Amino acid sequence: SQKIEQNSEALNIQEGKTATLTCNYTNYSPAYLQWYRQDPGRGPVFLLLIRENEKEKRKERLKVTFDTTLKQSLFHITASQPADSATYLCALSPSNNNDMRFGAGTRLTVKP
Amino acid sequence: NAGVTQTPKFQVLKTGQSMTLQCAQDMNHNSMYWYRQDPGMGLRLIYYSASEGTTDKGEVPNGYNVSRLNKREFSLRLESAAPSQTSVYFCASSPRRGSGELFFGEGSRLTVL
Numbered sequence: 001s002q003k004i005e006q007n008s009e010a011l012n013i014q015e016g017k018t019a020t021l022t023c024n025y026t027n028y029s030p031a032y033l034q035w036y037r038q039d040p041g042r043g044p045v046f047l048l049l050i051r052e053n054e055k056e057k058r059k060e061r062l063k064v065t066f067d068t069t070l071k072q073s074l075f076h077i078t079a080s081q082p083a084d085s086a087t088y089l090c091a092l093s094p095s096n097n098n099d100m101r102f103g104a105g106t107r108l109t110v111k112p
Numbered sequence: 113n114a115g116v117t118q119t120p121k122f123q124v125l126k127t128g129q130s131m132t133l134q135c136a137q138d139m140n141h142n143s144m145y146w147y148r149q150d151p152g153m154g155l156r157l158i159y160y161s162a163s164e165g166t167t168d169k170g171e172v173p174n175g176y177n178v179s180r181l182n183k184r185e186f187s188l189r190l191e192s193a194a195p196s197q198t199s200v201y202f203c204a205s206s207p208r209r210g211s212g213e214l215f216f217g218e219g220s221r222l223t224v225l
Binding site: 004009034036041042043044045046049089091098099100101102103104105 | 147152154157160170171202214216218
């Protein structure tokens with residue numbers, strides 16, 4: 001069966017360091033992979049999208065990589081700040097329909 | 113700039129009662145979704161609608177029905193609520209199939225006693 005796994009439930013890092021979150025998938029061939037941020041009691045908010053033929057995407061302090069051979073995406077936040085503390089979700093979708101599936105998320109805490 | 117609006121925000125039901133969660137978007141998006149979110153399990157897709165008049169089952173459709181009333185509105189109905197349906201429900205919309213980012217509502221917290 002299809003499975004999407006994010007590396008850990010929680011990740012604690014010191015302010016200023018780079019946070020690296022992992023998303024692994026099995027029995028799936030996504031055309032698109034997205035990352036979302038979710039704050040407590042709120043709906044997820046879109047951050048970045050990367051296509052299967054792209055290796056890397058950047059947006060300000062965020063970087064996403066997508067390795068279809070390893071079936072893995074890495075999400076990096078550089079120069080992390082306490083305001084980056086949230087749960088981060090990865091989501092995968094095929095090219096031709098709307099069946100978008102999410103991982104369980106990683107709760108990131110950035111300590112001052 | 114309402115985006116995606118869900119009602120109600122909170123609801124408590126007794127086992128066997130029925131209710132409808134309402135969702136409306138004002139962004140002229142074609143695709144709409146219903147997810148449920150449970151601790152440790154992430155967001156699970158219940159139903160989605162690629163366009164007005166069409167609906168498709170997602171990962172966990174049992175016990176739910178949906179209606180795409182028009183382009184703006186996508187409702188989720190629980191005909192006979194069960195404690196296993198206690199969850200936070202999120203509606204989302206997207207401008208494009210597959211490659212479109214999702215815009216989420218703020219969620220509806222449902223408790224079934």
